[in-house]
Amino acid sequence: MTYLKTTPTREGFFGSYGGAVLPPPLEPHFAEIREAYDRISKSADFIRELRYIRTHFQGRPTPVSYLRNLSDLCGGAQIYAKREDLNHTGAHKLNHCMAEGLLAKFMGKTKLMAETGAGQHGVALATAAAYFGMECEIHMGEIDIAKEAPNVTRMKLLGATVVPVSFGGRSLKEAVDSCFESYIAQADHALFAIGSVVGPHPFPMMVRNFQHVVGVEAREQFLDMTGELPDMVAACVGGGSNAMGIFSGFIEDDVALYGVEPAGTSSNLGDHAASIAYGEDGDIHGFRTIVLKDAKGEPAPVHTVASGLDYPGVGPEHAHLHRSGRVTYTTADDTEALKAFFELSRREGIIPALESAHAVAFAMREARANPGKSILVNLSGRGDKDIDYVTETFGFGEAL
Numbered sequence: 079m080t081y082l083k084t085t086p087t088r089e090g091f092f093g094s095y096g097g098a099v100l101p102p103p104l105e106p107h108f109a110e111i112r113e114a115y116d117r118i119s120k121s122a123d124f125i126r127e128l129r130y131i132r133t134h135f136q137g138r139p140t141p142v143s144y145l146r147n148l149s150d151l152c153g154g155a156q157i158y159a160k161r162e163d164l165n166h167t168g169a170h171k172l173n174h175c176m177a178e179g180l181l182a183k184f185m186g187k188t189k190l191m192a193e194t195g196a197g198q199h200g201v202a203l204a205t206a207a208a209y210f211g212m213e214c215e216i217h218m219g220e221i222d223i224a225k226e227a228p229n230v231t232r233m234k235l236l237g238a239t240v241v242p243v244s245f246g247g248r249s250l251k252e253a254v255d256s257c258f259e260s261y262i263a264q265a266d267h268a269l270f271a272i273g274s275v276v277g278p279h280p281f282p283m284m285v286r287n288f289q290h291v292v293g294v295e296a297r298e299q300f301l302d303m304t305g306e307l308p309d310m311v312a313a314c315v316g317g318g319s320n321a322m323g324i325f326s327g328f329i330e331d332d333v334a335l336y337g338v339e340p341a342g343t344s345s346n347l348g349d350h351a352a353s354i355a356y357g358e359d360g361d362i363h364g365f366r367t368i369v370l371k372d373a374k375g376e377p378a379p380v381h382t383v384a385s386g387l388d389y390p391g392v393g394p395e396h397a398h399l400h401r402s403g404r405v406t407y408t409t410a411d412d413t414e415a416l417k418a419f420f421e422l423s424r425r426e427g428i429i430p431a432l433e434s435a436h437a438v439a440f441a442m443r444e445a446r447a448n449p450g451k452s453i454l455v456n457l458s459g460r461g462d463k464d465i466d467y468v469t470e471t472f473g474f475g476e477a478l
């Protein structure tokens with residue numbers, strides 16, 4: 079486990095990416111989080127309670143399923159899926175939200191705070207807050223509130239306060255600014271809980287380490303099922319937390335790792351959210367990474383059919399793993415993801431999240447070219463949240 083122990087550096091650098099560029103009022107609070115994480119997360123009490131939660135609340139371990147019908151359809155490699163769709167609340171996000179909530183509890187905090195875009199992170203964090211008996215404050219742009227009504231209802235049912243953000247573009251970027259401002263005023267009793275392997279140090283490292291359980295389980299389960307390691311492991315990449323979770327289990331092995339970014343509708347800026355494929359080095363939200371920038375050098379508008387992947391940057395560790403060559407980054411577009419969504423539903427009885435469908439699309443494409451090989455896909459979440467949008471827009475896939 080040399081890689082995970084030595085990456086990132088003490089200052090939070092993955093090669094030349096990562097770090098923490100913070101406004102002065104936030105510096106002491108991030109120093110507190112860094113110190114608390116180092117001290118608490120390795121303690122026997124923390125590990126014991128997190129294990130208990132994973133088993134008795136989240137439903138871990140999630141299984142690995144062999145996708146026989148999909149493999150037969152593609153006629154090449156054997157395709158397997160790590161079933162994070164079966165995690166409580168239906169996605170991998172709860173892995174780091176429960177751990178962040180537990181960290182808050184050990185720090186003596188009474189409140190969890192975050193921004194959310196499509197609302198998935200907000201729902202996972204509100205779930206953790208309810209479990210720990212904490213307050214929860216979620217900042218969300220007014221545009222997203224209108225688009226994602228069911229998730230707003232879920233957060234409220236779970237007891238969270240949803241703060242509508244009404245300035246600027248009224249979306250994710252403004253929600254981040256709004257939440258940081260509110261957090262500065264409450265940091266003595268609140269913990270800011272970032273929703274992916276992004277943001278200033280220590281979040282990219284912390285969230286990866288909380289997602290590591292996915293890769294550890296998957297490696298052992300795959301060995302158990304087949305007697306060997308998979309040849310290829312694939313995951314979709316928005317911020318990159320589900321991908322880092324599964325990759326980190328195989329990073330020291332002779333296993334090819336693939337990150338799949340959303341290619342949207344075209345390669346024109348604004349039509350996709352494939353930061354590594356089309357972006358350049360830059361800063362976003364307090365850390366250095368690969369960013370999609372507009373003509374003015376600001377984070378560019380992005381599009382993908384999967385709202386959980388629409389971020390104009392990527393976790394700094396992915397930028398590093400791309401530059402080092404350890405992980406290959408590729409893309410799947412909206413149409414490929416939708417086709418994979420329908421095929422997995424119909425052939426395997428698993429309705430995937432549109433985000434996860436990008437990784438399934440990659441596996442279907444690669445399977446044909448790799449007979450005799452095995453591909454393990456991280457199925458990051460279930461697609462119940464997507465069925466109304468998909469069927470209203472694309473019917474049952476007849477025209478794809």
Ligand SMILES: *Cc1c(COP(=O)(O)O)cnc(C)c1O
Pocket residue numbers: 169170171198273274275314315316317318319320321386387431433434458459460
């Ligand atoms: C949020 C989300 C993603 C994208 O986040 P990552 O940090 O890139 O993993 C992927 N899949 C599902 C189901 C999600 O909810």
